[in-house]
Amino acid sequence: MIEAESVSFRHAVEILREGTIPTGSPSGKLVKKADVPKLASPVDFNADDQALFHQVIDYYHRTLKENVEGMGYLDWRGLKNSEMIDHFKIGYSNRTLGLRLPEKSRQAGAAIRERLQKLGIYRDTGREHFNGSIVFPIFDEYGQITGMYGRKTCRxxxxxxxxxxxxxxxxxxIFNLQGIQSMKEVILCEAIIDALTFWCAGFxxxxxxxxxxxxxPxxxxxxxxxxxERVYIAYDRDEAGNKASEALAEKLIGEGFECFxxxxxxxxxxxxxxxxxTPPEKSLDVVIRNAVWMGKGKSRADPPQELAAKMENTGGDPNGRTRPSAPAPSSVGNAVEEPPASEPAPDPIPSTTPIPKAVLPLAV
Known part of the structure; x- marks a missing residue:
């Protein structure tokens, strides 16, 4: 097909996958590339900018579900969760969007590519901006797309x-705006993949x-x-993450927030x-309970142990289970005790200490 229809390997794969196999020239001669039947376009050339954004995101979303590399990367990160993928409209860009648009040498093809370039979907080189990346759209409270983040699938x-x-x-x-609208506490991560790790664990x-x-801002x-009211900073535990956490906490405390x-x-x-x-749900619950107060003096907030027990699961458990209500910290056997105020808080889980199993309840 590649020679007979004058298409690239990637284009031929997409045509075969959709079953739109062209018949070629009756004489056996090569056909012009422009004469090859086009794959269905996922975008409406007359759509406004927001509609165009959504159509591209929908296409990337469908592509991810059918793509071994994209799904494999999420699995590698422990995030192959169908509810998460659908809820956040996560997608994958694999350079096939352009195969579904008119050739750039044609007026319609040049026009739609110019629009996509202005939106940031295409680069001025003519390539897809997020090529080879898992794509995470960011929505505002009205469902409008305000941003997109791409993470290369390289391992x-x-x-x-x-x-x-x-x-x-x-x-x-702001990512997952819906998830923070009805809570007094928020977990703030350094990256979207870290945030989704908490989300899949029920937080x-x-x-x-x-x-x-x-x-x-x-x-x-x-x-x-x-x-x-309270911000739980869950940045990376490295030099950059520690330094940024301290600076951010100072700023947020100055704005009237409690920081842990x-x-x-x-x-x-x-x-x-x-x-x-194992299991990650309980272990993340442990580090929340051991979160360290970053202000001066005594915190006005609930102790982290109580917070972990009270955190609500606003979207239901990702595995379809009903989470049990957590008992008060005093009734949890072998729960990690809050360190005395006069002593520095130890690392919550030293690398040489095994994670407690089945001693702390799941967050609710």
Missing amino acids: TRDPMIQYHTYLPGPHRG RNVTASYGVNGFT DHLAAFRKYGI RILFPKDMDANEFAQKV
Whole structure:
């Protein structure tokens, strides 16, 4: 087909996958590329910008569900969760969007590519901006798309690869806004994948910064608007994450918020930690209970142990189970005790200490 129909290998695969096999030239000669029957376009060329964003996200979402590489990456990160994928409209960009558009040499093809470039979906090189990435859209309270984050599916560390990609321009919006609207507490992660790790474990009141220094005015405005009182900072437990946590806590405390630091073992983030412990739900519950107060004097907030027991699951358990109500901390056998106020708080889970199993209730 590649030679007979004058198409690329990727284009031929898409045509065969959809069953739209062209017949070619009766004489056996090569046909012009423009004469090959087009794959169905996922976008309406006359749609407004928001509709176009949504149509691209819908296409990426469908692509992910059919793509072995994309789903394999989520599985590798412990996030192959169908409810999560559908709830957040997570997708995958694999450079097939352009195969479904008219050729750029045609007026319609040039026009739609120009629009997609202005939206940040395409680069000025003509390539898809998020190619090779899992794509996470960011929605506002009205369901409008305010941003997109892409994470390359590469599993190796290479300084030449740009693993994290956002839409061009300043960061707008806040991830999982719906999840923090009815809570007084919020878990703030450094990255969306870390936030989704908490979400899949049942802690739905979670959001993420745009990287270690990516707490924006939009985050602050949302915390104020929805009456957030306590922020549980769950940044990476490395030098950059520790430094950024301290600076952010100082800022948020100055704005009137209570701040606690969720501490993972050294050099770990939430996702790495959750994948090394069993079960992750209970182990994340442990680090929440051991979160360290970052202000001066005595916290006005509930102790972290009580917070972990009271956190609500606003979206239901991702595994379809009903979570039991958690007993008060005093009735939990072998629960981790809060350190005395006069002593520094120890690491919640030293790397040499096994995670307690079946001693702490799941968050509700």
